Every structure is written in C-alpha cells, then in structure tokens.
Amino acid sequence: MKRDLSTEEKIKAAAKKVFMNKGFDGCSVRDIAKEVGSNVALLNYYFRSxxxxxxxxxxxxxxxxxxxxxxxxxxxxxxxxxxxxxxxxxxxxxxxxxxxxxxxxxxxxxxxxxxxxxxxxxxxxxxxxxxxxxxxxxxxxxxxxxxxxxxxxxxxxxxxxxxxxxxxxxxxxxxxxxxxxxxxxxxxxxxxxxxxxxxxxxxxxx
Amino acid sequence: MKRDLSTEEKIKAAAKKVFMNKGFDGCSVRDIAKEVGSNVALLNYYFRSxxxxxxxxxxxxxxxxxxxxxxxxxxxxxxxxxxxxxxxxxxxxxxxxxxxxxxxxxxxxxxxxxxxxxxxxxxxxxxxxxxxxxxxxxxxxxxxxxxxxxxxxxxxxxxxxxxxxxxxxxxxxxxxxxxxxxxxxxxxxxxxxxxxxxxxxxxxxx
DNA sequence: TAAAAAATTAAACACTTGTTTAAATTTTGG
DNA sequence: CCAAAATTTAAACAAGTGTTTAATTTTTTA
CATH class of the missing domain: 1.10.357 (Tetracycline Repressor; domain 2)
Structure with a gap:
C-alpha cells in the first residue's frame, strides 16, 4: 500500500525541466518519459494527463x-x-x-x-x-x-x-x-x- | 506570369496573427489555413514549410x-x-x-x-x-x-x-x-x- | 480563344501526438 | 510464502501533425 514517491518525484523533476526548456506545446509526454528514463504510460499513471x-x-x-x-x-x-x-x-x-x-x-x-x-x-x-x-x-x-x-x-x-x-x-x-x-x-x-x-x-x- | 500577391499577403497576415497568439508550437498549419480560409497545401505552395x-x-x-x-x-x-x-x-x-x-x-x-x-x-x-x-x-x-x-x-x-x-x-x-x-x-x-x-x-x- | 502557366484543392503520406488497455513485474502485508 | 495490491511496461488507439502528390480550377498570354 505504501507507495514509493521517488518515481513520482523523478517525473515531476523531469517534467519541470522539460516544460521550462520547451514549454507545454514544445514538448511531448514522450520527451518527459525519456528524461525520466521510463515508459510514457507511467506519467498518466501518476498524473492523469x-x-x-x-x-x-x-x-x-x-x-x-x-x-x-x-x-x-x-x-x-x-x-x-x-x-x-x-x-x-x-x-x-x-x-x-x-x-x-x-x-x-x-x-x-x-x-x-x-x-x-x-x-x-x-x-x-x-x-x-x-x-x-x-x-x-x-x-x-x-x-x-x-x-x-x-x-x-x-x-x-x-x-x-x-x-x-x-x-x-x-x-x-x-x-x-x-x-x-x-x-x-x-x-x-x-x-x-x-x-x-x-x-x-x-x-x-x- | 504576373502573380496576385493578395493571397500570399493574406497568408502572411494570418500566420502572423496565429503565431503571435499561440506560438510556433502552439498552432498547426491547419489553424493558419483556417484563418486564411483556404487549403493547407497553399501554405507550402507559397512558403516552403x-x-x-x-x-x-x-x-x-x-x-x-x-x-x-x-x-x-x-x-x-x-x-x-x-x-x-x-x-x-x-x-x-x-x-x-x-x-x-x-x-x-x-x-x-x-x-x-x-x-x-x-x-x-x-x-x-x-x-x-x-x-x-x-x-x-x-x-x-x-x-x-x-x-x-x-x-x-x-x-x-x-x-x-x-x-x-x-x-x-x-x-x-x-x-x-x-x-x-x-x-x-x-x-x-x-x-x-x-x-x-x-x-x-x-x-x-x- | 486556345494553349500554357499559375493558383487552388482534395486526398493521401508517413509520422507524432496524448491516452488507454491489458499484460508483466515488483512490492506489500497477513 | 503467497495472494493481493501497486508499479511498470509494451502495444495499440484514434486523432492530429507537416508535407507531398496529383488533379482541378483559374488566370495569363500569345
């Protein structure tokens, strides 16, 4: 039940970095996933969209x-x-x-x-x-x-x-x-x- | 041979408007075409991309x-x-x-x-x-x-x-x-x- | 006016988009 | 240890992307 927050935090950090550099429209969720080093679906698992x-x-x-x-x-x-x-x-x-x-x-x-x-x-x-x-x-x-x-x-x-x-x-x-x-x-x-x-x-x- | 510039200018005006509002990444060429009231291919006909x-x-x-x-x-x-x-x-x-x-x-x-x-x-x-x-x-x-x-x-x-x-x-x-x-x-x-x-x-x- | 050139279009192209599904893996708790 | 829950993944989804093709319409010009 206890969830490991490190992944969630890693995604947030990666998202922050990518969004800051490229803006919302300038990047894809796959760009962020690549920055995290994980699958795209994981982003929607932790954050809905x-x-x-x-x-x-x-x-x-x-x-x-x-x-x-x-x-x-x-x-x-x-x-x-x-x-x-x-x-x-x-x-x-x-x-x-x-x-x-x-x-x-x-x-x-x-x-x-x-x-x-x-x-x-x-x-x-x-x-x-x-x-x-x-x-x-x-x-x-x-x-x-x-x-x-x-x-x-x-x-x-x-x-x-x-x-x-x-x-x-x-x-x-x-x-x-x-x-x-x-x-x-x-x-x-x-x-x-x-x-x-x-x-x-x-x-x-x- | 003499080309009517009004279309070209209309596209530029529309592109300016759309780009200014939404940014390069925030809009599609179809958005611009819609603003012009014409086909998408026309943009690439006048401007290459x-x-x-x-x-x-x-x-x-x-x-x-x-x-x-x-x-x-x-x-x-x-x-x-x-x-x-x-x-x-x-x-x-x-x-x-x-x-x-x-x-x-x-x-x-x-x-x-x-x-x-x-x-x-x-x-x-x-x-x-x-x-x-x-x-x-x-x-x-x-x-x-x-x-x-x-x-x-x-x-x-x-x-x-x-x-x-x-x-x-x-x-x-x-x-x-x-x-x-x-x-x-x-x-x-x-x-x-x-x-x-x-x-x-x-x-x-x- | 008829052939040539230019302008415009619809449709298709290959690719990327955000999101979802279902299966696989890992972690958890009794 | 083992079922259940949580996490992670690969694959597929439909829709949207920029661009190209080929056909059609309009304009030019001789």
Missing part, C-alpha cells in the same frame, strides 16, 4: 515566483527597506532560477493550465498588510504617490525582464554567459539605487 | 521591434533627448502591438527560427553612431557611467516587460483592459522621469 502534470508544475513555479514577495512583505521593516530587500532577494533567486519568469509569463500568456489567480495568489500578499503600509508611507510623504499597480509594474519590469531576455541580450551583444552574469549583478545595484531614489525621493513631490 | 513561414514572420517582427531604435538613434539630438524620444516612441508602438515583445523573446528563448542576430541586427544600430555618442556623453559628465549593455537592459526592461506581463498584471490585480491601458500610460511617464533622472543626473557621479 499531460495537462494535469503541467498545472502541477505551474503551480509550484508560481509559488516559488511569489515566495520572496510574501517573505519580505511579512517582515517588520520600513517600506523603503522592504523594497531594497525585495529587489535583493528576487534577484538572487532568479540568478538561481533564470527560466522561471519566462515560464510563468508564457504559460499565462497562452493560457496553459488553469490559473486560479485572482484571490488565490492575491490574498496571501494582501494579508501581509503591504497595501496599508504603502498608503501610509505615501500619506507620510515618505514615498512618491504612485499606485500600487504601477509600483508593481516598475519592480517586476526591472527584476524579471533581465532574466527573460538573457538569450536576446547575449545574442544582441555577442557576449558569453559569464559576462552576462556580471551585467546582471551590475543591473541589480543600478535598479536598487534607481528605484529607491525614484520611489522614496529626498524631497517628495506632492 | 511551416518553419520557413515562421522565420519570415519572425524577421518582420524583429524588424518592427528594432525600428524605433534605429529611427531615434539616427536623429540629430542629444543623448538625453534621444532617450526620452526612444521611450516615447517604443511605448506608443507597443501600445499598438503589445504582443510583439513576448513573441520575439519567446521565439529566441526556444530557438524557433534561425536567428542571424549578431551582426545582422547589431550593425545597423552600430552605424547610427550611438555608441560613440554614449561614450562622449559619459566623458562629458553629461551621463552616468553605465555600460552600453546595462543601459540597454534598463531601457528594455521598463519598455518591454509591461506589455509582456499584461495578462499577469490583469489577473493579478483583477483589472480590465481599459484600466491596464491607463496604468501603462502612467508607467510611460514614470519611466521617462525615472530613467532620465538616473542616467542623466544633475550632479553626475564620478
């Missing part, structure tokens, strides 16, 4: 994707400190998992897998009280008056995109992985300085 | 993608003015073609289509003399000392990403297309102010 397997991988990825956000927002820091820490943490995380932003955005863009989204992912973040803190900081004069949504766009743009565009950047400038890695580290500190200066100006406007 | 057709679409998209850059760089303006103008133009362009950034980055990410890239796209930009202008502006003290590559990453992040993440943003915040459109317009002016302030500071560092 290719789609269900993908949804599982997607949810895990999404969870990782939002992890730093919740961690940082839950801490007892000023908004300025939280912003710095968030950029720091997200950057370090995506340095280790550079494929994640593209995977997430592509899946959502093409509506692969069921995305509960609205409340399912929004609520945990809302519960950290970050929104109230933002309003308070803006009322304070500590922070520039920008909507939460626009702050989000600014942050995500500067943190996610550089990893999504890795290949484009490499091909465009004709540089190798190591050089790009250095550029990304430089980008991190630029973004920290630029965003902090902009969002928390010395002489706040309005 | 699905892949060749995709490469054509990709190259056109890439050309559009870099168009504003070359236009602005070729003008007779200061670097600061060029930066403002570039953000302005790219934004307006992507407002009209929001799917483009995701299409390009996804194609490159998954190595769909042959990407000549290195010189083929880099050279025309290099020929505008923008690199010399950048070095001069930095020697001047007019501009912050940031490598060309990092300037590129900063600009692209803030201009491309917001369009790539449209669906994510909408689902995340639970907003409709019109509201997002307004956010994007706001983002444009934020980015202009933020980037200009950062790249061309009043009291330049170093």
């Amino acid at each position: 290719k789609e269900k397997l993908f949804e599982l991988i997607f949810e895990g990825a999404m969870s990782d994707f939002l992890q730093s956000m919740i961690e940082v927002f839950s801490s007892e820091l000023s908004l300025k400190e939280k912003t710095t820490l968030l950029i720091e943490k997200e950057f370090d995380f995506f340095m280790e998992h550079p494929e994640l932003p593209m995977f997430i955005l592509q899946a959502i863009h093409q509506n692969k897998g069921e995305h509960p989204m609205p409340s399912h992912f929004f609520e945990p973040i809302s519960k950290t009280g970050i929104f109230q803190q933002l309003e308070a900081a803006q009322a304070n004069g500590e922070m520039r008056h920008i909507s939460l949504r626009n702050v989000t766009i600014l942050l995500m743009s500067n943190v996610h995109y550089p990893f999504m565009s890795k290949k484009l950047t490499q091909q465009f400038h004709g540089i190798d992985e190591t050089t790009l890695q250095q550029d990304l580290l430089a980008h991190k500190s630029y973004v920290k300085e630029m965003l902090i200066n902009y969002l928390f100006p010395q002489n706040p406007k309005q | 699905k892949e060749k057709l995709f490469e054509l679409i990709f190259e056109g998209a890439m050309s559009d993608f870099l168009q504003s850059m070359i236009e602005v760089f070729s003008s007779e303006l200061s670097l600061k003015e060029k930066t403002t103008l570039l953000i302005e133009k790219e934004f307006d362009f992507f407002m009209e073609h929001p799917e483009l950034p995701m299409f390009i980055l996804q194609a490159i990410h998954q190595n769909k289509g042959e990407h000549p890239m290195p010189s083929h796209f880099f050279e025309p930009i290099s020929k505008t003399g923008i690199f010399q202008q950048l070095e001069a502006a930095q020697a001047n003290g007019e501009m912050r000392h940031i490598s060309l590559r990092n300037v590129t990453i900063l600009l692209m992040s803030n201009v491309h990403y917001p369009f790539m993440s449209k669906k994510l943003t909408q689902q995340f915040h639970g907003i409709d297309e019109t509201t997002l459109q307004q956010d994007l317009l706001a983002h444009k002016s934020y980015v202009k102010e933020m980037l200009i302030n950062y790249l061309f500071p009043q009291n330049p560092k170093q």
Whole structure:
C-alpha cells in the first residue's frame, strides 16, 4: 500500500525541466518519459494527463515566483527597506532560477493550465498588510504617490525582464554567459539605487 | 506570369496573427489555413514549410521591434533627448502591438527560427553612431557611467516587460483592459522621469 | 480563344501526438 | 510464502501533425 514517491518525484523533476526548456506545446509526454528514463504510460499513471502534470508544475513555479514577495512583505521593516530587500532577494533567486519568469509569463500568456489567480495568489500578499503600509508611507510623504499597480509594474519590469531576455541580450551583444552574469549583478545595484531614489525621493513631490 | 500577391499577403497576415497568439508550437498549419480560409497545401505552395513561414514572420517582427531604435538613434539630438524620444516612441508602438515583445523573446528563448542576430541586427544600430555618442556623453559628465549593455537592459526592461506581463498584471490585480491601458500610460511617464533622472543626473557621479 | 502557366484543392503520406488497455513485474502485508 | 495490491511496461488507439502528390480550377498570354 505504501507507495514509493521517488518515481513520482523523478517525473515531476523531469517534467519541470522539460516544460521550462520547451514549454507545454514544445514538448511531448514522450520527451518527459525519456528524461525520466521510463515508459510514457507511467506519467498518466501518476498524473492523469499531460495537462494535469503541467498545472502541477505551474503551480509550484508560481509559488516559488511569489515566495520572496510574501517573505519580505511579512517582515517588520520600513517600506523603503522592504523594497531594497525585495529587489535583493528576487534577484538572487532568479540568478538561481533564470527560466522561471519566462515560464510563468508564457504559460499565462497562452493560457496553459488553469490559473486560479485572482484571490488565490492575491490574498496571501494582501494579508501581509503591504497595501496599508504603502498608503501610509505615501500619506507620510515618505514615498512618491504612485499606485500600487504601477509600483508593481516598475519592480517586476526591472527584476524579471533581465532574466527573460538573457538569450536576446547575449545574442544582441555577442557576449558569453559569464559576462552576462556580471551585467546582471551590475543591473541589480543600478535598479536598487534607481528605484529607491525614484520611489522614496529626498524631497517628495506632492 | 504576373502573380496576385493578395493571397500570399493574406497568408502572411494570418500566420502572423496565429503565431503571435499561440506560438510556433502552439498552432498547426491547419489553424493558419483556417484563418486564411483556404487549403493547407497553399501554405507550402507559397512558403516552403511551416518553419520557413515562421522565420519570415519572425524577421518582420524583429524588424518592427528594432525600428524605433534605429529611427531615434539616427536623429540629430542629444543623448538625453534621444532617450526620452526612444521611450516615447517604443511605448506608443507597443501600445499598438503589445504582443510583439513576448513573441520575439519567446521565439529566441526556444530557438524557433534561425536567428542571424549578431551582426545582422547589431550593425545597423552600430552605424547610427550611438555608441560613440554614449561614450562622449559619459566623458562629458553629461551621463552616468553605465555600460552600453546595462543601459540597454534598463531601457528594455521598463519598455518591454509591461506589455509582456499584461495578462499577469490583469489577473493579478483583477483589472480590465481599459484600466491596464491607463496604468501603462502612467508607467510611460514614470519611466521617462525615472530613467532620465538616473542616467542623466544633475550632479553626475564620478 | 486556345494553349500554357499559375493558383487552388482534395486526398493521401508517413509520422507524432496524448491516452488507454491489458499484460508483466515488483512490492506489500497477513 | 503467497495472494493481493501497486508499479511498470509494451502495444495499440484514434486523432492530429507537416508535407507531398496529383488533379482541378483559374488566370495569363500569345
């Protein structure tokens, strides 16, 4: 009765790897089976279908994707400190998992897998009280008056995109992985300085 | 002997639409044929294969993608003015073609289509003399000392990403297309102010 | 207008797709 | 140890894939 989970986990790991590299449409279940080193039917034995397997991988990825956000927002820091820490943490995380932003955005863009989204992912973040803190900081004069949504766009743009565009950047400038890695580290500190200066100006406007 | 180009163009238009929406792997040639309202064999009659057709679409998209850059760089303006103008133009362009950034980055990410890239796209930009202008502006003290590559990453992040993440943003915040459109317009002016302030500071560092 | 060329089609090709079936193997529990 | 359950496999399934062929229709041109 007791089932050995190692096979199930091996399939998930293989599926994650293949899905990340080729996308849902870009791979077949046989590609994944080959990566596992087993039969195709085994995938449907553990997970009911290719789609269900993908949804599982997607949810895990999404969870990782939002992890730093919740961690940082839950801490007892000023908004300025939280912003710095968030950029720091997200950057370090995506340095280790550079494929994640593209995977997430592509899946959502093409509506692969069921995305509960609205409340399912929004609520945990809302519960950290970050929104109230933002309003308070803006009322304070500590922070520039920008909507939460626009702050989000600014942050995500500067943190996610550089990893999504890795290949484009490499091909465009004709540089190798190591050089790009250095550029990304430089980008991190630029973004920290630029965003902090902009969002928390010395002489706040309005 | 004179061939009517309208069919060929109709196929290209349909292919562009379908490829943009579903990606190379996400669609079949029959999907495209259905969009055209014709037979599958016709696609291979005009273009030799699905892949060749995709490469054509990709190259056109890439050309559009870099168009504003070359236009602005070729003008007779200061670097600061060029930066403002570039953000302005790219934004307006992507407002009209929001799917483009995701299409390009996804194609490159998954190595769909042959990407000549290195010189083929880099050279025309290099020929505008923008690199010399950048070095001069930095020697001047007019501009912050940031490598060309990092300037590129900063600009692209803030201009491309917001369009790539449209669906994510909408689902995340639970907003409709019109509201997002307004956010994007706001983002444009934020980015202009933020980037200009950062790249061309009043009291330049170093 | 009639022969030649071009455009369009339906049908078939060989192959891959995700999934299912049923048999074989391994593991488990009494 | 041995039946029962769980796991793994090979094989087959129907449907979909990109591409090609050959026939048909339309257009061109002389």
